[in-house]
Amino acid sequence: MIGLEVHAQLLTESKMFCRCSAQYADAPPNSVVCPVDLGLPGALPVINRKAVEYTIMTALALNCAIPDFSRFDRKNYFYPDLPKNYQISQYDLPLSHDGHLTIELDGQPRRIGVRRVHLEEDTAKLLHRTDAAGRPYSLVDFNRSGTPLMEIVSEPDIRTPEEARLYLVKLRNILRWIGVSTGNMEEGSFRCDANVSIRPKGAEELGAKVEVKNMNSFRAVYRALEYEIARQTEVLNKGGRIEQETRGWTEERGVTVSQRSKEHAHDYRYFPEPDLPPLVIGREWVKEIEDTLPELPDAKRDRLMAQFGLSLYEANLLTGSKGIAEFFEKTMALNPNARAVANWMVGELFRLLNASGIEIEQSRVTPGHLAELLRLIDQGTISASIGKTVLEEAFGTGQQPGQIVQERGLSQISGVDELGNIVDQILAANPQAIADYKAGKAPALGFLVGQVMKATRGKANPGVVNQILKEKLEN
Amino acid sequence: MELYKLTVHEAHELLTKKQITSVELTRSVLERIAQVDPTIRAYITVTPDLALEQAQRVDEKLAKGERVSPLAGIPIAVKDNICTKGVRTTCASRILENFVPPYDATVARQLRALDAVIVGKTNLDEFAMGSSTENSAFFPTRNPRDVERVPGGSSGGSAAAVAADIAIAALGSDTGGSVRLPASFCGVVGLKPTYGRVSRYGLVAFASSLDQIGPLTKDIADCALVMNGIAGYDRMDSTSLPEPVPDYTKALVPDVRGLRVGVPREYFVAGIEPGVEKAVRGAIDRLVALGAQVGETSMPHTKYALAAYYIIAPAEASTNLARYDGIKYGFSTRDATDMLDGYFKTRQQGFGPEVKRRIMLGTYALSAGYYDAYYLKAEKVRTLIKHDFDEAFQKFDVLVAPTAPTVAFKIGERMANPMAMYLTDIFTLTANPAGVPALALPCGQVEGLPVGLQIFGKPLGEETLLRVGYALEQAH
Structure with a gap:
């Protein structure tokens, strides 16, 4: 059984509890800070309304219930990246709970429970260095300190590394789709920890829960889970016992390594944050937020199938990201030949995108280009095979298909x-x-x-x- | 003329009539500090240059005929747990001995905006934990009424400064009586406002849900003037109240006719010094004579307040004080072998015994398996104490009680016995969990030592407290 905890940074302008900018990517270390995110004596937090809104938006997109009443709590532990030595987080009254997300496995829908989506503040960043004498030391950059972080906790409904991967792909798509997070795993704005426990066939009791951390890509999650399941299975097969612990994935060696045993588990001493009044979430506010939600990937997929007769496979691909879906719909608005638009996108355009490793948003081919290309083929000005050449050319140069055909004399000879x-x-x-x-x-x-x-x-x-x-x- | 003896309102009048200048007034106070403070030791830091510069600016404004605020040009002392930009803020702790805040607390900003002259930062029990100012890591403050005795705490420096005429007025903070108790012991006026009435932004937190900044002044009128300066909503403090702030000087009317005054019997119990009770009963009699309707009442959960307080306050303190780890600012140990050792040694060497005691108490109370039995239970008691006040305020406009069971005690007398020290606050600490305002004012003496009357008010009932206080003061 696998449960995933995802931490996603929110795309708010300011930090979670102060007015510092949350966009610190290119700033020099410790330049985007203030008394609040440095945890100076006497500084107090003020809740970022937009961050709450984004969390509720996400929760709604994940079919969660939004309670009337929510609260922030202090999670207490000492670490140099945590300026107050407590993190303002949520404990027993999160902003949302009991939702789900549906993944597709071999064409079959499979529902993964979402236990809760809550809001907290991010930590500072530690930079580990070595001095001239070879002694290690660490620096702290507080720019990230106090940026809004949303935690999405799944139920232990995931059974295989592939399901975990599909869940993460889908979740990230939704976060990007509704515009609350970049979902970028390499940059750390989308992080994933996993809880893994196994049960031998026929056994009643589930093994102890092992938390796996430090997975920095979807591939890492897949490999770490694969490794961890195999490791636990082997321990049991050899008559051993699985200990409750935290393990870290080491990418280079392809193994998980024990970091902290149960005896050393933290007692976080959660208690209600006295510096912040409880949040009373009005139903009208939830409704307002709900109204700002765009048509979500699943709904759009179903509509594309019903409206344009696309296959499940095509509709899934065409709703794989908001950019792709928008590209499809914009092209359709210019050239409503669904069959052709879908074929050309799923076939040629995706092939070109994959080959160059870019997202559709960065592509020089626009919906206008594709619509024009399809019209040229339709009108018999060029053949389908010339069309491929023209698309490739447009992909590289951003030139209009008509212009490419003309300049390169690619018009079809029909005389x-x-x-x-x-x-x-x-x-x-x-x-x-x-x-x-x-x-x-x-x-x-x-x-x-x-x-x-x-x-x-x-x-x-x-x-x-x-x-x-x-x-x-x-x- | 001994200018340092003036009250805020007297000094304001002389300043605006150009009979004195702020520089003269400030010099007078600074000279008095030089003379008296080596004995009293009310100040941790005195800032004469900054004070005189500020006084100079006010004098220029006055010379130009500009209108100035009632606090303009007035030398005011600030408790050293309130952040002042560019001026060391130590909390009387080794761990913050050299901490210079890069920002002003909201109240400090307000004082500056009103052209007040901040003369220095006053001594306190380390992180405001204590009732005698003996827990200061640097030195104890002495009571100006009897230098062998404590000034009370934790705002002992501020109370002593006002009582010794080495500040015209002062700011303190009150988590369980820390403004009112020293006001009572030193014979000055101290107000703990309604929770949220004064911004806590920049007040170094002890117990966030209980802390409140309040004035210590020579009389009730000054209390009103300082409150006019510091009360109000602050968007930097999410627990501050949005209700508009009245002009507190409008409450300075010596009329309590028909006012319903409750006397809770739980505040007149065994252990109270007879002379204290006599002085307080005397004040109650004066209220009757002034036309108030006085009646006895009961607040049955008062006896649980101390126990609940010593769960809630240390619990919050244990996490509020976690940030002092030697990594970012303040004291950092030099002899750590690794990160964990650095945490241990910094905190071992940086905190005094009372602070450590409360951190341990609080950490224990919040630990897994004990949370329900201690913290949660204490929060339930808090609700009951609040309820006691709500009930009493159904029948009465204010409640009166002693501020403390005794007058100021001798230095060193209670240091060996924390429980005896905690009991000093037995009558004051109910107001904080309930969030209600409470005023302490002198109401008599026992063998030359001041006794303080305590008046509790309804939430945001500061005006009524000031009116009662003013009536008593005028009748004296």
């Missing part, structure tokens, strides 16, 4: 006279093929069409060529 001359030349050069055709060998026609296409560098309209050839061969 019977022009093509007739070329066909005559090909027939003159290939007497054997003519004989074969007349002897009833059908593939000879294909060969001849191919020769014409070759001679025209793909620009000949294959339908017209076919027709002319047949006429000439049969007369």
Whole structure:
């Protein structure tokens, strides 16, 4: 059984409890700070309303219940990245609880419970260094201290590393979709810890819970879970016992390593934060937030299938991110040929995106480009295969497809006279093929069409060529 | 003329009539400090240059005929647990001995905006934990009425400064009586406002849900003037109250006719010094004579207040004081072998015994398995104490009681016995968990030592307290 805890940084302008900017990425160390996020004596927190709003938004998108009453608590532990030596977090009265998220496994929906979504403040960042004499020392950068952090805790409903991966992909898609987080795992704005426990087949009791930390990519989560399940299985098979502990994933060695045993587990001594009044969440406010939610990925997927007859596979891909879905819908608005738009996006465009490793938002091809390209194909100005070349060109340069076709002379040759001359030349050069055709060998026609296409560098309209050839061969 | 003897309102009048200057007044107080404070030791830090510069600025304004606030040019002392930008704020603790805040507490900002002259930072029990100012890591403060005795605590420096005329007025903080008790022991006026009436931003936290900044003054009118300066909503303090602030000087009317005054019997119990009870009963008789309707009442949960207080306050303190770890500011041990050792040694060497005692008490009370039995139970008692006040205020406008069971005790007398020290606050500490305002004012003497009357008011009932206090003061 696997449960995941995701921490996502929120895209608010200011920090969780002060007016410092939450966008500190390029700032020099300790430059985006104030008495509050440094935990100076006497400083007091003030709740960032936007952060609460974003958390409620997320909770609604994850089908959670939003209670009328919520509260912040202090989580007490000493660590140099925690300026007050307590973190303002939430304990028994989180902003939301009891939701779910549905993943798709082999085309089948599978519901993963979301226990709670709550709000807290992020810690500072420690930088570990070594001095000239080789002695280790650490520096603290408080820029990150006090930025809003949302914690999303799943129920232990996840069974395999693949399910965990799908859950994270889906969750991240939703966070980005509603615009509350960048969801960037490498930059640390989307972090994941996992709780893993196993139970031998037929056994009643579940093994002790092992928390796995320090996984910095989806791939790391997958590998760490795979490793941890195997490790626990082996311990049991050898007649051992699983100890409740915290383990860290070490990417280089591909193993999890024990960090803290149960005996050394923290007693966080949670208690209500006396510096902040409880939050009373009005129903109207929840309704207002709900009204700002866009159509969510699952709903859009279902609608695309119903409205445009897309397959589940296509609809899933086309709602894989907000950018992709928007690209599809914008293209549809310009050229409402759903079949073609879906095919070209899922096929050629995704291939180009994957090959270059960029997101659709960064692509130089716009919905306008794709709509124009499809129109050129539709009108017979270019063939589908030339279309691929044109798309590739547009992808690289951002040029309009029409302009590319014109500049590079890629218009399809459909004129019977022009093509007739070329066909005559090909027939003159290939007497054997003519004989074969007349002897009833059908593939000879294909060969001849191919020769014409070759001679025209793909620009000949294959339908017209076919027709002319047949006429000439049969007369 | 001995200018240092003036009250705020007297000094304001002379300043605006140009009979004195703020520089003269400030010099007078500074000279008096130089003369008296080596004995009293009310101040941890005196800032003569800053004070005189500020006084100079006020005099320039006055010379130009500008209107100034009633606190303008007035030398005021600030308890050393209130952050003052650029001026050392120690909390009377080794751990913050060299801490210079880069920001002003909201009250300090307000005082500056009103052109008050901050003369220095006053001594206190370390982190405001104590009832005698003997827990200061630096030195004890002496009671100006009898230098062999304590001034009370924890705002002992502020009370002694006002009583010794080495500040015209002062700010203290009150978590369980820390303004009222020293006011009572030193014979000055002290007010603990309603929780949330004065911003806590920049007040170094002891127990966040109980702490409240309040004035210590020579008379009731000054108390009203200082409250006018510091009360009000502050968006930097989420627990501050949004209700508009009245002009407290409007409450200075010597009329208590028809006012319903309750006398809770739980505050007149065995252990109270007979002379104290006599002085307090005498004040109650004067209220009757002034036309108040006095009646006895009961607040049955008072006896649980001390126990609940010594769970809640240390619990909050244990986490509020966690930030003093030697990493960011303040004292940091030099002989640590590793990170954990650094935490241990910094805190071992940086905190005094009473602070450590309360951190341990609080940590224990919040620990897994004990939380329900201690903290949660104490919070339930808090609700009952609040309820006692609510009930009593159904029938009465104010409640009167002694501020402390005794007059000022001798230095060293209770240091060996923490429980005896804690009992000093037995009558004051109910107001903090209940959040209600309470005023302490002199009401007589026992063998030359002042006795303080305590008046509790309804939430935001400061005006009524000031009116009662003013009536008693005028009738004296």
